[in-house]
Amino acid sequence: MSASYANDKRFPGGLRTGDQYIGGLKNDGRRVFIDGEEVADVTGHPAFREAVRSIADLYDIASDPANRELMTFPSPATGEPVNRIWQVPRSEADLHARRAAIARWSEATFGLMGRSPDHVAGFFVGWASAPEVFARNGAAERADNFMRFFEFLRDRDIFITYTIVPPQIDRSKPMHQQNPADLYAGVVDERDDGVVIRGAQMLGTGTALSDYVCLSQVSPVRPGDENHAINVAIACNAPGVKIYSRRSYAAAASSTFDYPLASRFDETDALVVFDDVLVPWEQVFVYKDIEICRDQWWDTGAHTMGNHQAQIRLCTKLQFLMGLAKRIAEMNGVDSIPAVQTLLGDMASYAAMIEGLVEAQIATCTTNANGIVVPGRQALYAAMALQVDVYPRILNLMRELCGGGVIQLPSSARDFENPEIRADIDRYTHSPGYSGEERVKLMKLAWDLIGSEFAGRHDQYEKFYAGAPFVVKSRMYQAYNFDKSRDLVDAALAGYDLSGRRRK
């Protein structure tokens, strides 16, 4: 019989500090693999420790008494301050408060950690806006399970991530027709004390750094796929969970000076394997129900709230990119050239557009039957659909601006230790107002954002994190209000006839 999550001593309750978060992860028994080896302790391993530290910094910001108003709200259950990422918004003002807290966190990582704890928290808040969806088809106890677990996440300040897409393998076949049928994560056994999960999910960003992982499906689940039509929460250290990390950009970074972003914000992505993992019933929210598995995304605020957080983070990232672009133009002495200002203006128009769409998501929020407010869907999906093209476009403009300056750089920080090399760097790699070291520092920062392996992964992330581009754009198609457009076309057609006469 497995112990209830409520008794987990690693999470005593209330706001957690960074050290408490790290303490919870340390040697907790999770199985993480990289470079052919099992990691003994993610908090000390070079592939993970700096990302753990960056997440710990977020917890320190949220638990700092000086940030109480910005970062917390009173728990409806305990009255104690809890992290605002868990606040279920009841007004437009609540959405603004959530946005401010999320923006504060994203500024600490320059928008470079997509799966910081506020991302999946957004999905859980969205589910909590309409828990009755989990109760459909006579499953009342699942809605209770969900709300109890949601309160646990909120009141104990838990970091949860998700794996909601199966590995590619063979996309021409539904989940249950993969060969063998237990390749994609799903239920293989049912016991008195829970369900047994076997199979894999494509990518769990941040799973090596999280306390829990939510396993569900956002991809279409078809008749026959019932074993995969689930939503369950699994502790990352549960027996049978195996986290296979991709190559670490942090471990590969020669120094923080050379790779200032990769070395600190590599949140890691991993193939997550569930090798006969027992999930207690109290952690099961959707069970073998294709309808609820689908409706949980669209009949609740989950998809909207979760992706609204992602857009707030993206705003910060684009502001950061703009700041770098302006600084580089100034340093190179080209910022007063009209063509360069046009380029910067072009970049800025995209950044401002995404910012405006985040504002619009809040301004067009709607209130559901439970009195919970959710961001406007049309503005959200417009931002998501545009992001797919806008992010690479901005990177391209940034490359254009930087020219060879991001390539003509010392091989590593160690070049500065050699007096002969340093003298030539200082002589030939400086700009007015910038020493050789300052110029190199700025250009290496830019390269890590637009050209390094870490940067390439970010380009892929912004294109795919919320689904393939064709999926994201079809959501925009569904969210757009075509009624008004149709009326306008009807009015235009009704305004004249074959004779060309104008009609009233």
Ligand SMILES: Cc1cc2nc3c(=O)[nH]c(=O)nc-3n(C[C@H](O)[C@H](O)[C@H](O)COP(=O)(O)OP(=O)(O)OC[C@H]3O[C@@H](n4cnc5c(N)ncnc54)[C@H](O)[C@@H]3O)c2cc1C
């Ligand atoms: C950096 C990164 C981090 C991620 N982190 C997470 C995570 O934390 N959790 C998680 O659950 N998932 C994560 N993902 C996975 C992400 O959700 C998927 O990449 C996304 O849903 C798309 O699925 P796919 O990669 O299998 O692409 P596919 O669905 O295989 O699509 C790939 C391409 O194939 C073509 N294609 C396929 N099917 C069609 C079709 N029917 N019509 C037209 N064209 C088609 C399109 O060109 C499409 O772009 C992450 C992905 C990346 C890149």
